[in-house]
Amino acid sequence: MNLTKYLKNRLDPLFGGTEYPETKSKxxxxxxxxxxxxxxEANWKMLEAMGEADVDLVELQMPFSEPxxxxxxxxxxxxxxxxxxxxxxxYFDLMKRASERFDFPMLMMGYCxxxxxxxxxxxxxxxxxxxxxxxxxxxxxxxxxxxxxxxxRQHDLDPIMLCTPTNTEERLRKICGxxxxxxxxxxxxxxxxxxxxxxxxxEKILQQCRLYTDLPLALGFGLSxxxxxxxxxxxxxxxxxxxxxxxxxxxxGETGYRKHLLSLAAARG
Amino acid sequence: xxxxxxxxDASGYYGDYGGMFIPEILRTTFDELIAAFNEAKADAxxxxxxxxxxxxxxxxxxxxxxxxxxxxxxxGKFQVFCKREDLNHTGAHKANNCMGQGLLVQRMNKKRVxxxxxxxxxxxxxxxxxxxxxxxxxxxMGAVDVERQRPNVFWMEQLGATVISVTEGTATLKDAINAAxxxxxxxxxxxxxxxxxxxxxxxxxxxxxxxxxxxxQESRQQMLKINGKLPDKIYACVGGxxxxxxxxxPFLEDTEEELxxxxxxxxxxxxxxxxxxxxxxxxxxxQGYKTYFFQDDEGQMMHTHSIAAGLDYIGxxxxxxxxHDQKRIRFTSAADDVVISATKLLMRTEGIIPALExxxxxxxxxxxxxxxxxxxxxxxxxxxxxxxxIFNIAxxxxxxxxxxxxxxKALRK
Numbered sequence: 001m002n003l004t005k006y007l008k009n010r011l012d013p014l015f016g017g018t019e020y021p022e023t024k025s026k027x028x029x030x031x032x033x034x035x036x037x038x039x040x041e042a043n044w045k046m047l048e049a050m051g052e053a054d055v056d057l058v059e060l061q062m063p064f065s066e067p068x069x070x071x072x073x074x075x076x077x078x079x080x081x082x083x084x085x086x087x088x089x090x091y092f093d094l095m096k097r098a099s100e101r102f103d104f105p106m107l108m109m110g111y112c113x114x115x116x117x118x119x120x121x122x123x124x125x126x127x128x129x130x131x132x133x134x135x136x137x138x139x140x141x142x143x144x145x146x147x148x149x150x151x152x153r154q155h156d157l158d159p160i161m162l163c164t165p166t167n168t169e170e171r172l173r174k175i176c177g178x179x180x181x182x183x184x185x186x187x188x189x190x191x192x193x194x195x196x197x198x199x200x201x202x203e204k205i206l207q208q209c210r211l212y213t214d215l216p217l218a219l220g221f222g223l224s225x226x227x228x229x230x231x232x233x234x235x236x237x238x239x240x241x242x243x244x245x246x247x248x249x250x251x252x253g254e255t256g257y258r259k260h261l262l263s264l265a266a267a268r269g
Numbered sequence: 270x271x272x273x274x275x276x277x278d279a280s281g282y283y284g285d286y287g288g289m290f291i292p293e294i295l296r297t298t299f300d301e302l303i304a305a306f307n308e309a310k311a312d313a314x315x316x317x318x319x320x321x322x323x324x325x326x327x328x329x330x331x332x333x334x335x336x337x338x339x340x341x342x343x344x345g346k347f348q349v350f351c352k353r354e355d356l357n358h359t360g361a362h363k364a365n366n367c368m369g370q371g372l373l374v375q376r377m378n379k380k381r382v383x384x385x386x387x388x389x390x391x392x393x394x395x396x397x398x399x400x401x402x403x404x405x406x407x408x409x410m411g412a413v414d415v416e417r418q419r420p421n422v423f424w425m426e427q428l429g430a431t432v433i434s435v436t437e438g439t440a441t442l443k444d445a446i447n448a449a450x451x452x453x454x455x456x457x458x459x460x461x462x463x464x465x466x467x468x469x470x471x472x473x474x475x476x477x478x479x480x481x482x483x484x485x486q487e488s489r490q491q492m493l494k495i496n497g498k499l500p501d502k503i504y505a506c507v508g509g510x511x512x513x514x515x516x517x518x519p520f521l522e523d524t525e526e527e528l529x530x531x532x533x534x535x536x537x538x539x540x541x542x543x544x545x546x547x548x549x550x551x552x553x554x555x556q557g558y559k560t561y562f563f564q565d566d567e568g569q570m571m572h573t574h575s576i577a578a579g580l581d582y583i584g585x586x587x588x589x590x591x592x593h594d595q596k597r598i599r600f601t602s603a604a605d606d607v608v609i610s611a612t613k614l615l616m617r618t619e620g621i622i623p624a625l626e627x628x629x630x631x632x633x634x635x636x637x638x639x640x641x642x643x644x645x646x647x648x649x650x651x652x653x654x655x656x657x658x659i660f661n662i663a664x665x666x667x668x669x670x671x672x673x674x675x676x677x678k679a680l681r682k
Contacts, residue, residue, distance in 0.1 A: 064569065065438065066443065066570055068447040068451065068556065069292045069451075075438075076437075112290055113553050113554045113568035114568055116553060116554045116559075117553060117564075117567055117568030118567075139290045139291065139292055140290060141289065141290070141291060141296065143289070144288055162293045164294040164296075166294050166295075166297045166298070166457070167296060167297060168297060171297070186294060189454060189455045190454055191455070
């Protein structure tokens with residue numbers, strides 16, 4: 001699929017969309033699953049809830065033993081998932097099953113060593129074969145991509161680039177120049193899972209990236225509530241909610257999780 | 270002012286190894302660090318200020334000591350010398366890197382330092398540097414290491430550092446590195462990460478090796494003065510690889526020298542419980558760099574084991590990986606029990622208490638002694654002293670009087 005087109009088709013034209021689709025969202029919602037945590041069965045329930053809430057985009061994280069860009073909750077999730085015996089086969093099985101069952105496109109999220117150990121070409125082959133549309137690798141800067149750009153083109157996958165508030169203008173221009181699908185803007189310094197005041201730095205990174213790309217902009221790191229999404233209307237095209245939903249699953253179980261998801265979905269406007 | 274025997278390419282690679290696999294949030298910080306390091310490197314005054322500090326604060330130049338008795342017990346057919354990094358301030362070569370990076374921190378005008386530590390040596394060295402230079406200091410240490418290296422935790426705290434016990438993952442050195450990186454990805458504007466070894470993203474391998482190369486530079490001059498020639502073989506233990514890089518690199522171009530890196534053989538290479546990356550490792554990418562890692566077939570890091578906490582690490586310097594592939598350095602390993610015997614032998618014959626890490630290099634010489642040609646001159650890098658290992662060595666030796674002492678001490682509380 002053409003991910004950019006899909007995203008723009010789901011947006012109200014006033015907010016960056018291109019057509020008048022049935023769902024006219026002011027912002028789209030991307031959610032996150034750490035595959036294997038708390039269990040594959042729980043992951044399936046999460047995905048079903050996402051399907052019901054008509055979430056726009058989902059990232060499936062392949063766990064890694066050294067998740068150095070993640071905060072405490074996802075670190076624990078990565079660790080427990082590996083302890084639960086998650087390997088590539090189980091990961092891709094879930095991706096395939098989900099791609100057959102749900103409408104939302106999925107991205108593979110995970111650390112560089114998974115792609116490196118699989119081999120960059122195989123990595124792309126596997127994502128394509130199992131129904132993924134792209135990938136996010138937080139510890140792989142564009143200088144280290146090598147032939148991964150070429151393989152992702154061959155297999156029609158979008159490598160999602162990250163832009164952060166500490167990057168220089170020149171760097172942002174360069175990253176956006178390599179962008180594909182959409183641009184993942186990191187709202188603040190630090191790791192995943194801490195609350196973000198949607199302050200000047202978050203707005204600034206969105207404004208800066210807007211200068212360098214026509215791709216949709218996603219904002220992630222620290223978004224948790226419906227209110228956060230509403231505040232982003234007209235500023236970003238996609239809101240990313242990861243740790244906050246997992247926290248709700250841990251505290252309130254499936255019922256609370258569904259409720260949280262629905263409130264986020266409704267806040268798309 | 271040292272010349273570098275080996276330089277990374279513009280992307281921070283040594284052959285196929287190294288690189289910068291960093292999250293984008295740290296890109297600007299790394300760019301600034303590279304610029305600051307390159308400026309310092311080009312400034313002869315900076316190296317001189319480093320040498321001065323090491324002379325008036327850390328006993329440099331450390332001596333080279335002939336070990337005639339030790340050599341005698343090995344048959345007496347070859348000579349053994351050791352480079353006394355144990356006589357550094359805080360008892361190990363770690364002080365070299367810490368003071369060097371401390372001077373760089375002053376140039377960058379940052380007010381806080383963070384560090385990871387395994388055995389605690391690097392943590393203590395960083396804490397002393399921070400105290401002396403008036404910097405705030407936080408040290409990340411795996412919970413397992415906190416437990417087995419309590420004395421070092423005590424000293425770090427007394428020196429004014431905050432020690433954070435890391436319970437994630439295997440709760441050892443690699444997890445402490447992850448925790449330090451997480452801190453840095455938030456605190457980079459005021460904080461410098463004093464990475465303790467020749468690992469991690471560029472420019473750390475190059476920078477740490479540059480400061481540590483003072484070991485090899487001094488050794489060259491000292492060996493020439495003592496013997497009128499350079500040693501035939503040089504042995505060093507290899508965890509992350511900082512003491513080995515330090516002693517080896519200034520000898521790199523003397524192709525006559527045999528350079529031998531000794532990894533942790535743990536319970537033996539067949540047991541799977543060791544940290545010999547060149548025997549059980551494969552090439553991967555983690556903690557910001559590409560090298561040989563102790564990992565499974567899907568790139569998940571595995572548990573390493575060594576009696577020496579400082580060698581108990583999944584990765585190894587990209588510089589050493591490159592020189593391994595080039596066959597310029599030969600790598601071997603020494604098992605825990607052989608290391609303990611070598612430690613005892615060195616204590617009894619020479620009155621020197623080696624760190625368990627450094628004792629690996631001695632253990633390899635003991636094991637290879639029958640094959641070392643007559644008249645050979647061997648230099649061993651004694652990277653640190655063993656006082657810190659008193660609990661572990663006493664336990665391994667099974668000293669009953671020490672056990673009794675611990676019990677009495679505990680009861681008196």
